[in-house]
Each structure stands twice: as C-alpha cells, then as structure tokens.
Amino acid sequence: MLFTLLSTVVLIAIGLACGAALNALADDLPRRARPRLPHCLHCDHAFGPWQWMALVAFAARRRCAHCGAPLAWRRPVVELVSAALWPYVFARFGLTLQFALLSILLECLLLITVIDLEHRLILHVTIVPTGAVAALYSLAGAERGLAKTLIGGVVGFIAIYLVYLLGWAFGGLMARVRGQSLGEIPFGEGDVNLSGVIGLAVGWTGIVLALVVAILAGGVGALIYLAVMTARRRASLFMAIPYGPFLVAGAAMMLLFDSQIKHWLIGR
C-alpha cells in the first residue's frame, strides 16, 4: 500500500518534470533555437524557477513577470498529460524495462504532437531520437525481434509514402485544372518519417491497425476541421491539417491496447 502510494507520487513527479522539459523543447526546437531553461516566448525573459512548472505558475500568476504576456495553455496541459502517463503505464506494465521505454517513447510522441499542432512541422531533431527509442522499445521492451521491428518500420514508411505520392499527384492535377500553383499537400515528408518510426515501435502486425485508426481518425478530424473553417468562412480545398497527432493517436492505441484490440478483432 505504502509502496504503491510512494511509487505513484514519484512517477507523477517524474511526469511533471518531463512535461516541463517538453514545454521548453516545444518552445525552442521549432524556432531552431538552442534549447534553454524555460523563458517567455514574447520577450525572451528567463522565467524564475517558480514558473518553470506551468501548473505552479498558473496557480500563482499566469503571466510573464517581465512583459506581462499570458502563459500558453499548452504548458499545463502537457504537464498534466505527462504526469498521468507515467503512473498509468506503470500500472499496466509494472516495474519493467517495457514500462520505462514505453513511457519515454510516449513522451517523445507527445513532443512531436505538440510541435506538429502548433507549427505543422515534424522535425528531424525530434524524429531521429524517437526512432531510436521506438526501435529499443520494440526490441528490448516488447521483445518483438529484429525482423518484426524492421519490417514494421519499412511498412509504416512505405504506406504513408504512397499516400504522400498520391496526394502530390492529385494536388498537382487539381492545381493544373484550376490553373494555380501547387499548394500544401495532405501528408508531408514528416508524416512519412513519423509513420516509419511508429512502425518500428509497434512492429508489422501493429502498424497496419495503427494506420487504419490514424486514417479514420484523420478523416473524421479533417471533416470537423473543415466544418469549423467553413462556418468561419476560411475554408479552402487544400488546407494543411496536421496529420501527425492522428498518427500518434493510432500509435498510442496500439502501444497501450495491442493485445485487447487483436483479441477483439479475432473475436475470441
């Protein structure tokens, strides 16, 4: 009992610290800036230690002490998700290598999601380490073996690469018909890389399901987005929608509920 309570407290603390670090990275990496301690995005003023953790800063005074700019809501949201993630994965997998690697992998995917939502960018500087963690998780955490891991990566990469080529061809055709230059295409290079990384993490049995979930969720998400934008009269045919978060949603489902989903599909 005491052990459970203590470990939960420790895990929440680890999650909060990771969340604060993730916020700092999500601030600096897209601006190609060297990551540094948390600072105001408006005036660059370094936050005092009491503002490093947004949950504390929000409780005290949710503004920059220097320029008065409000702190972004993303900060406490990321900290809460991150703080929930560690105890949850621990409850599922116990004190195992799988728990540690999966928690780190989900943190990496959370960072990619935040940057993609805010900047529509999936950076190499995030995708390369995430790929390494994904491969390590598959090999040492889920003990899936080298073949399943690598084939998963290749299938994930090629599947979204084909979608990317299709989008490019279709976009080019539409641009020619409408006499416009080629705008943004649905899936970008970053999505192709991310899909490959997810394939590494979930293996070739998981990547197909992960992509089906991602594409269905992406379709529903795109329709909702289109409806909102149409209502605001800002719709256009080639709006770039960040697909990274949907890919991550499909990945998270397969990473956390792999066996349940397969059990349910096979129907036993």
Ligand SMILES: [Zn+2]
């Ligand atoms: Zn400021």
